Amino acid sequence: xxxxxxxxxxxxxxxxxxxxxxxxxxxxxxxxxxxxxxxxxxxxxxxxxxxxxxxxxxxxxxxxxxxxxxxxxxxxxxxxxxxxxxxxxxxxxxxxxxxxxxxxxxxxxxxxxxxxxxxxxxxxxxxxxxxxxxxxxxxxxxxxxxxxxxxxxxxxxxxxxxxxxxxxxxxxxxxxxxxxxxxxxxxxxxxxxxxxxxxxxxxxxxxxxxxxxxxxxxxxxxxxxxxxxxxxxxxxxxxxxxxxxxxxxxxxxxxxxxxxxxxxxxxxxxxxxxxxxxxxxxxxxxxxxxxxxxxxxxxxxxxxxxxxxxxxxxxxxxxxxxx
Numbered sequence: 112x113x114x115x116x117x118x119x120x121x122x123x124x125x126x127x128x129x130x131x132x133x134x135x136x137x138x139x140x141x142x143x144x145x146x147x148x149x150x151x152x153x154x155x156x157x158x159x160x161x162x163x164x165x166x167x168x169x170x171x172x173x174x175x176x177x178x179x180x181x182x183x184x185x186x187x188x189x190x191x192x193x194x195x196x197x198x199x200x201x202x203x204x205x206x207x208x209x210x211x212x213x214x215x216x217x218x219x220x221x222x223x224x225x226x227x228x229x230x231x232x233x234x235x236x237x238x239x240x241x242x243x244x245x246x247x248x249x250x251x252x253x254x255x256x257x258x259x260x261x262x263x264x265x266x267x268x269x270x271x272x273x274x275x276x277x278x279x280x281x282x283x284x285x286x287x288x289x290x291x292x293x294x295x296x297x298x299x300x301x302x303x304x305x306x307x308x309x310x311x312x313x314x315x316x317x318x319x320x321x322x323x324x325x326x327x328x329x330x331x332x333x334x335x336x337x338x339x340x341x342x343x344x345x346x347x348x349x350x351x352x353x354x355x356x357x358x359x360x361x362x363x364x365x366x367x368x369x370x371x372x373x374x375x376x377x378x379x380x381x382x383x384x385x386x387x388x389x390x391x392x393x394x395x396x397x398x399x400x401x402x403x404x405x406x407x408x409x410x411x412x413x414x415x416x417x418x419x420x421x422x423x424x425x426x427x428x429x430x431x432x433x434x
Contacts, residue, residue: 145166177395
């Protein structure tokens with residue numbers, strides 16, 4: 112009897128998993144003019160697998176609710192990360208309807224079921240446009256801008272992006288556009304940004320003469336002072352936050368670090384034939400684990416159900432139907 116109880120309890124414990132089956136996605140271009148997306152686990156230096164291949168470079172990438180979204184210059188695609196065909200089941204969401212335009216960045220808002228796209232329109236300017244999250248939908252102009260859009264991201268009901276030497280925000284309903292930060296001193300290049308809503312801060316990948324490429328952290332308040340988060344060896348062209356960690360591209364390497372500034376980790380060293388362009392992290396939700404005593408009581412209940420002691424035990428329906 113005791114042996115059966117212990118075996119049952121151990122089986123239940125083994126079936127419970129409280130971890131994440133999460134993914135690190137990296138978009139790239141190749142010397143031949145093609146591109147694609149490689150998929151890795153969050154275990155450092157894990158082997159990658161091909162998620163998608165394209166005949167043109169993949170320039171922008173994001174992941175929301177276990178779905179990847181990416182741009183190939185003039186087109187936006189999506190595909191579930193559970194797609195067994197490794198991107199073959201992708202959906203074409205939109206194609207730029209104007210000749211000569213190209214895409215600089217994109218972001219997805221699952222709450223309003225919309226996505227934002229940065230457009231480069233030679234001779235006309237730069238725009239952020241908003242689409243419903245469905246194929247072949249009509250767009251609306253979200254923002255008219257004065258420089259190429261980078262670092263486009265959505266947190267809560269607000270979009271954030273870099274535009275030239277400034278950082279802007281705007282509510283997703285098209286109201287409240289404001290400039291959060293302006294870097295008017297010296298020659299500063301803003302490459303990407305990511306927002307941490309928990310601390311109300313943003314992380315900025317930038318480069319300036321006299322310093323290595325770096326990531327700095329700023330409060331989400333007007334023209335606030337920042338603090339150094341990390342230096343890099345090469346230009347940081349992509350940065351994202353997932354959970355309590357930041358991830359970024361440094362040359363041919365992917366690095367991660369806890370948002371509290373500890374645990375710097377070399378996640379991946381990318382194959383030399385790929386030129387990385389963007390990255391995204393998809394975290395599966397954590398499932399709260401009951402206390403050990405709860406699992407033990409459940410094991411006892413299932414054991415008693417299995418031995419016919421039903422008068423004093425509330426048995427799960429699936430157990431009752433076995434007898």
